[in-house]
Amino acid sequence: MKFLEKYLHKMEPHFIKGGKYEKWNPLFETMATFAFTPKLVTNKGSHIRDGVDLKRTMMTVILALIPCLIFGIYNTGHWEMAVSEANRNLPYFDAMGAKFLTGLGIVMPVVIVSYGVGLGIEFLFGMIRGHSLHEGFLVSGMLIPLTMPADVPLWMVGLATAFAVIIGKEIFGGTGMNVVNIALTARAFLFFAYPTSMSGDKVWMSGLGDKMATNPESVDGFSGATALGDLASFMSDKATVAGEVVQSNVAVQNFTGEYTAWESFMGMIPGSIGETSTMACLIGALVLVFTGVGSLRIILSFFAGGFIMGLLLNVIGGNPYLDLPAYYHLIIGGFAFGAIFMATDPVTASQTATGKIIYGFLGGFLAIMIRVLNPAYPEGVFLAILFMNIMAPIIDHYIVQGNINRRLKRLKTV
Amino acid sequence: MSNTISIRKGLNIRLVGESTKEIKDIPVSNTVCLSPLDFHGLIPKMLVKEGESVQVGDAVFQDKKNEKIKFVSPTSGTIKQIVRAEKRKIVQIIIESDSKHSCKKFNVKKIADTSREEMLNILLESGIWPSFKQRPLDIVADPSNEPKGIFISSFDSSPLAPDYSFILRDKMEQVQMGLNALNQLAKGKVHLSSRKNSDFTKMQNVIHHNIDGVHPAGNIGTQIHHIDPMNKGEFAWSINIQDVAAIGRLFETGVLDGKKCIAVGGSEIKNPAYYNIHCGSLMSDLLKDNVAGENVRYISGNVLTGDQKNADDYIGFYHNQITAIPEGNEYKFFLTKGWLGLGFDKFSNSRLFPTFLLPKSKKFTLDTNTNGEERAFVVTGELEKVFPFDILPMHLTKAAITNDIDGMENLGIYEVAPEDFALCEYVCTTKINIQDKIRQGLDLIASECM
Numbered sequence: 001m002k003f004l005e006k007y008l009h010k011m012e013p014h015f016i017k018g019g020k021y022e023k024w025n026p027l028f029e030t031m032a033t034f035a036f037t038p039k040l041v042t043n044k045g046s047h048i049r050d051g052v053d054l055k056r057t058m059m060t061v062i063l064a065l066i067p068c069l070i071f072g073i074y075n076t077g078h079w080e081m082a083v084s085e086a087n088r089n090l091p092y093f094d095a096m097g098a099k100f101l102t103g104l105g106i107v108m109p110v111v112i113v114s115y116g117v118g119l120g121i122e123f124l125f126g127m128i129r130g131h132s133l134h135e136g137f138l139v140s141g142m143l144i145p146l147t148m149p150a151d152v153p154l155w156m157v158g159l160a161t162a163f164a165v166i167i168g169k170e171i172f173g174g175t176g177m178n179v180v181n182i183a184l185t186a187r188a189f190l191f192f193a194y195p196t197s198m199s200g201d202k203v204w205m206s207g208l209g210d211k212m213a214t215n216p217e218s219v220d221g222f223s224g225a226t227a228l229g230d231l232a233s234f235m236s237d238k239a240t241v242a243g244e245v246v247q248s249n250v251a252v253q254n255f256t257g258e259y260t261a262w263e264s265f266m267g268m269i270p271g272s273i274g275e276t277s278t279m280a281c282l283i284g285a286l287v288l289v290f291t292g293v294g295s296l297r298i299i300l301s302f303f304a305g306g307f308i309m310g311l312l313l314n315v316i317g318g319n320p321y322l323d324l325p326a327y328y329h330l331i332i333g334g335f336a337f338g339a340i341f342m343a344t345d346p347v348t349a350s351q352t353a354t355g356k357i358i359y360g361f362l363g364g365f366l367a368i369m370i371r372v373l374n375p376a377y378p379e380g381v382f383l384a385i386l387f388m389n390i391m392a393p394i395i396d397h398y399i400v401q402g403n404i405n406r407r408l409k410r411l412k413t414v
Numbered sequence: 415m416s417n418t419i420s421i422r423k424g425l426n427i428r429l430v431g432e433s434t435k436e437i438k439d440i441p442v443s444n445t446v447c448l449s450p451l452d453f454h455g456l457i458p459k460m461l462v463k464e465g466e467s468v469q470v471g472d473a474v475f476q477d478k479k480n481e482k483i484k485f486v487s488p489t490s491g492t493i494k495q496i497v498r499a500e501k502r503k504i505v506q507i508i509i510e511s512d513s514k515h516s517c518k519k520f521n522v523k524k525i526a527d528t529s530r531e532e533m534l535n536i537l538l539e540s541g542i543w544p545s546f547k548q549r550p551l552d553i554v555a556d557p558s559n560e561p562k563g564i565f566i567s568s569f570d571s572s573p574l575a576p577d578y579s580f581i582l583r584d585k586m587e588q589v590q591m592g593l594n595a596l597n598q599l600a601k602g603k604v605h606l607s608s609r610k611n612s613d614f615t616k617m618q619n620v621i622h623h624n625i626d627g628v629h630p631a632g633n634i635g636t637q638i639h640h641i642d643p644m645n646k647g648e649f650a651w652s653i654n655i656q657d658v659a660a661i662g663r664l665f666e667t668g669v670l671d672g673k674k675c676i677a678v679g680g681s682e683i684k685n686p687a688y689y690n691i692h693c694g695s696l697m698s699d700l701l702k703d704n705v706a707g708e709n710v711r712y713i714s715g716n717v718l719t720g721d722q723k724n725a726d727d728y729i730g731f732y733h734n735q736i737t738a739i740p741e742g743n744e745y746k747f748f749l750t751k752g753w754l755g756l757g758f759d760k761f762s763n764s765r766l767f768p769t770f771l772l773p774k775s776k777k778f779t780l781d782t783n784t785n786g787e788e789r790a791f792v793v794t795g796e797l798e799k800v801f802p803f804d805i806l807p808m809h810l811t812k813a814a815i816t817n818d819i820d821g822m823e824n825l826g827i828y829e830v831a832p833e834d835f836a837l838c839e840y841v842c843t844t845k846i847n848i849q850d851k852i853r854q855g856l857d858l859i860a861s862e863c864m
Contacts (some may be wrong), residue, residue: 045836047784049839050764051762122807292766
């Protein structure tokens, strides 16, 4: 590596102030600091510093996302192939290589567009502000594709990423300064700007929409909806036996028969690219919690909040959404993915230890509330997390105020 | 009567180069130095001119704001040079030693017969006073305040710190005399914190506290917070245990001898050991033929809070150790020794590095590389793990960065000193110089609220 180091030394003068490529310094610095930890030394305060830096922290999150990515690629490939009639009844674990390659062909462009657009904008802002790339987007750039439906047009991914990076982050000052989660900003942007491309039953499998338009018979009787979207249909058309109106508990029974707990937990169901597998998310959670990058407090309380809300809704009952067993809520949709990768974003989450518990609990609680009580938003998780992002400073305010009050009380007793 | 305080949050940074338990004597340096910069916020008013001769204990300058506070020569000889920087700011007073070490004699009575007023005067007059530091602000104590207590730590828990029970093992009587003298100053409010089973637990006329646990257990700020936390409007004084012994000697002999024992250590020191020195000695006397590497950072003090010095600089007033560690001013390839390497050579409080897998006996050679660039605060909860105060470290730091006076007051700025944040600064992913930010916050408080 001496060769590369020498080359960097040789090139450095061109990029520092007064050099001929001065303007490109942020780009140069980003490359150089990626390849080599820079030779910066402590100049004030503690003379030694811990090994951790933001690069390693962010790289750990990306590592934690890899199970979701790999499973997402496979799952996307599976459902893409299932769209064609010939493969309709292909077992899930058959033709794995072909499915993985098919999935790769769909997912990789989305990942590339997300990173390309996002990093491009980050560099632009870096050049304007004169700093190298800050690492935050390395994670956002991976999260954005994983929250997208498989059939999303690439230009939308690009547009959403640009919106999220500029409006969600850079206008606040960049990495560490944003108010709401970047990846969810991108998701929310598309959800509200292009609802037909982000929900319904055509978008979750690549190619299904086209088929429905050109050759509807070929996909007759084949549902492309997510488990959540499909739940309602068990009440009406699918579940009717000889024209009778079906009780909601029967609808739920039919639903859990179609989407077994095992399949839902493993993620062998249609959905956004990276969100379907609770199993893959939990592997990621293990990495995050063990390394201390993700907050166990948030993850656990998020699950607890969702579960308790599910139980409460079970008590009320009356329609399939309300009657769905509480644990099902945790394994379908983007609940686990949101709890583990979105809610734990330290910049937008609560910053105090107690605050994290409240924040996570309310997040999970609201996610299921929105999911069940507002049929317009079957996927309430991202809305709940965005809402809690906004609320996090208020939660922290009360925790900090508690700390301040303890001090004031001490002063009074003296 | 004693109570045990257990410090769980914190971190012992295990460095190579601990001083062996032997004390070496070195001859008096040709020159010694007294630097006003060692006393934060001090504006000196000179009492001597270049060329004048001084004895040990002769006042060299005084505090312009509080002229009772005098700073005395630690050696006898002539004032060689008054070094000034921009705007004629006095940086150093260099005294050429005549190696006679003749001392000025002070008029001392028996401790028991000395009133509080007389005690204050003798401590101010003899020049030992600047050894007293006050909370809040972490500056030289103002003698006109009534402190809520005098806090003394009989041990230092910072990396490679000197072991005071070794240094003072045959000076226990002097320590006891010093404590008696302090007791005259703050009747019944002298707190002595010690490790369990240390010899200092036998001292009298003090309130004992047993401190258990990891660094910063030995920091006076941690101890005050757990013994009797500071509130707005209160003052606490602290003094190093070696200076307590010096007060004892003052009352025993009537002179302030300006001597202390320091530890010299760190991975770049060939023979880490203890040395008897004169305050303000040249560091090069101790480092001569004793440094292994070439690219070395010399630190007066410990690696967390000390001052960066050149080898030919002088040891700082408050420092009881010299540390030498390698400089880290070189590129590190990201997969081998850089940010994405396995990192068995790094000492980290985070599980992103395998430090936690290695045996507790393993010691590390750490250099001065920041291991990354400065960033905004992203990670939360990591500072709290090494900050044993009921204070929110990140919130207080942010309040200091944003010059938020109300915020700082509310969040506990009166209780802390920059050194309390040294471990936070060490573990922080952002590489922000937190101690410096806290100092700036304290400066703002000093100018606006005190």
